[in-house]
Amino acid sequence: MEIIHISSWNEFISLTSKYDGWAFRGLPDADWQLRSSLSRYLHSFVQDKTSWCQREERAIRIFRRKAHIYLQDSSVLLDHLRCLALMQHHGAPTRLLDFTKSPFVAAFFALYRTTKNSAVFALDTPKLWTVVPSNAPTLYRDMIDPRVNGNFERYFATNNNEVIWVGEPEQMDRRLVAQSGTFVVPGVLDKTLEEVIQQYEEGDTLIKKIVLPPSIREEAMLSLYRMNITHATLFPDLDGLSRSIGYELEITWPGYKAL
Numbered sequence: 001m002e003i004i005h006i007s008s009w010n011e012f013i014s015l016t017s018k019y020d021g022w023a024f025r026g027l028p029d030a031d032w033q034l035r036s037s038l039s040r041y042l043h044s045f046v047q048d049k050t051s052w053c054q055r056e057e058r059a060i061r062i063f064r065r066k067a068h069i070y071l072q073d074s075s076v077l078l079d080h081l082r083c084l085a086l087m088q089h090h091g092a093p094t095r096l097l098d099f100t101k102s103p104f105v106a107a108f109f110a111l112y113r114t115t116k117n118s119a120v121f122a123l124d125t126p127k128l129w130t131v132v133p134s135n136a137p138t139l140y141r142d143m144i145d146p147r148v149n150g151n152f153e154r155y156f157a158t159n160n161n162e163v164i165w166v167g168e169p170e171q172m173d174r175r176l177v178a179q180s181g182t183f184v185v186p187g188v189l190d191k192t193l194e195e196v197i198q199q200y201e202e203g204d205t206l207i208k209k210i211v212l213p214p215s216i217r218e219e220a221m222l223s224l225y226r227m228n229i230t231h232a233t234l235f236p237d238l239d240g241l242s243r244s245i246g247y248e249l250e251i252t253w254p255g256y257k258a259l
Contacts, residue, residue, distance in 0.1 A: 001194050001197070001205065001207050001208065001209055002205045002207075002208045002209070003208070003209045003211065004208055004209065004210045004211065005211045005213075006210060006211065006212065006213075006216075007213065007215075007216075008216060008219075009216045009219045009220045009223060012103070012107065012120075012210065012212065012216070012220070015210065016103035016120075016122065016210075019103065019122050019124075021101075021125060021126045022101075022103075022122050022123055022124055022125055022126070023099040023100065023101060023122075023123045023125045023166060023182050023184070024099060024100055024101070024102065024103045024105070024106035024120055024121065024122055024123070025097065025098065025099045025100070025106055025109075025120070025121045025123075026105075026106035026107055026108065026109035026110030026111070026118065026119070026120045026121075027109075027110055027118060027119050027120075027121070028109075028110055028111075028112070028113060028114035028116075028118050029114065029116060029117075029118065029119075030116070030117040030118055030119040030209070030211045030212075031117075032119075033192045033193075033194065034097060034121060034192055034193035034194055035097075035192055035193070036093075036094065036095045036096060036097050036186065036189070037088075037092075037093040037094060038056065038093040038094050038095045038189060039095065039186075039189045039190070040093075041093040042055070042093075042189060043190075049190055052159055052189055052190070053157060053158060053159050056095070056157065056159075056189075057157060059092070059093070060083065060084070060087070063077075063083070063087055063092060064077045064083065067086070076171075079147070079169065079170070080146055080147075080152040080153075081146050081147050081152070081169045081170075081183070081185075082169040082170070082171060084096050085169050085173065085176065085183065086173075088183075089173060089175055089176075095156065095185060095186060095189060096183045096184070096185060097183065097184040097185075097186070097193060098179075098181060098183065099123065099166070099181070099182050099183065099184055100179050100180050100181050100182065101180040101181075101182060102179075102180045102229075103120060103122070104224060104227060104229055105179055105180060105229060105234065106120045106121075107120055107212070107220060107224065108221075108224050108229050108230075108234070110212055111212060111216075111217050111220055111221055111224075112221070112231075112247070113246075114214065114217070115214055116214060117211050117212065117213055117214065118211075118212045118214075119209050119210060119211050119212065120209075120210045120212065121207060121208070121209055121210075122207065122208045122209075122210060123166070123184070123197075123206065123207050124204075124205075124206045124207070125166050125182075127204065127206060128141070128164070128166055128200060128206060129141050129166075131200050131202065131206075132200070133162055133163055133196075133199035133200050134199050134200070134202070135162055135199055136161060136162070136163060136199075139155065139161065139163050141165060141166075144156075144161075144163055144165055144187075145165065145167070146165055146185055147167070147169065147170055155187055156185060156186075156187050159187070159188055159189055159190070160187075160188065161187035161188065162187060162188055162191065162196050162199050163186075163187040163196070163199075164184055164185065164186050164187065164193065164196055164197070164200075165184075165185045166182060166183070166184050166185075167182060167183065168181070168182050168183060174236050174237075175234075175235060175236065178233060178234055178235070178236050179234050193207075194207060221247065221250070222251075225247065225251065230244045230247065231243035231244035231246075231247075232244035
């Protein structure tokens with residue numbers, strides 16, 4: 001993984017303009033690794049890795065059995081990727097990692113509430129669509145597509161294929177659309193995304209970590225606010241609007257006087 005340290009917001013804009021078609025993920029701490037919420041949870045609370053497959057399967061089964069109570073159209077639960085996306089949307093630990101096609105959305109999530117070095121990870125998805133892992137050269141992207149019936153169970157739920165798939169469900173929800181979102185689906189839970197990516201690299205670095213110093217936060221957040229990138233727009237509901245009020249506390253306009 002290539003690590004790039006920048007010193008200004010304009011440098012971030014210039015750098016990411018070269019990554020056309022890539023996917024991005026922002027983290028508020030540059031020292032954090034790329035793990036899914038399910039991977040972090042299991043590493044923290046379930047030491048027996050041999051049981052992880054069964055535990056994930058059970059969690060999905062419980063969600064499907066009960067979530068229909070709250071859904072107008074429960075058919076979403078029949079599609080594995082859509083079901084996982086719904087679980088992720090509402091806070092359940094899943095193996096999905098949220099990425100976005102916008103470096104600015106990723107920068108927002110990296111910078112919003114941090115006082116230390118944060119990071120935006122950039123993933124070369126156009127190249128990932130065509131390469132295969134060195135340890136499994138037959139597992140190309142279309143073959144493992146989790147949107148295809150049976151593929152999630154075959155290539156991901158077994159937790160023994162060091163592969164990743166990048167993409168979106170056939171039908172996207174409002175939040176995914178608002179965030180220009182996409183998902184990275186890893187085939188294993190006991191390794192970081194950085195480790196799995198190494199299986200795909202043949203000389204070229206497919207993932208970069210752009211380290212953002214806290215000194216650029218003020219300028220960057222104001223710039224993102226002017227782009228209309230806020231919690232209110234990224235989470236188009238009352239919860240998102242409420243979260244957006246936090247940054248409003250930082251905004252001041254010259255000559256403004258409250259009425």
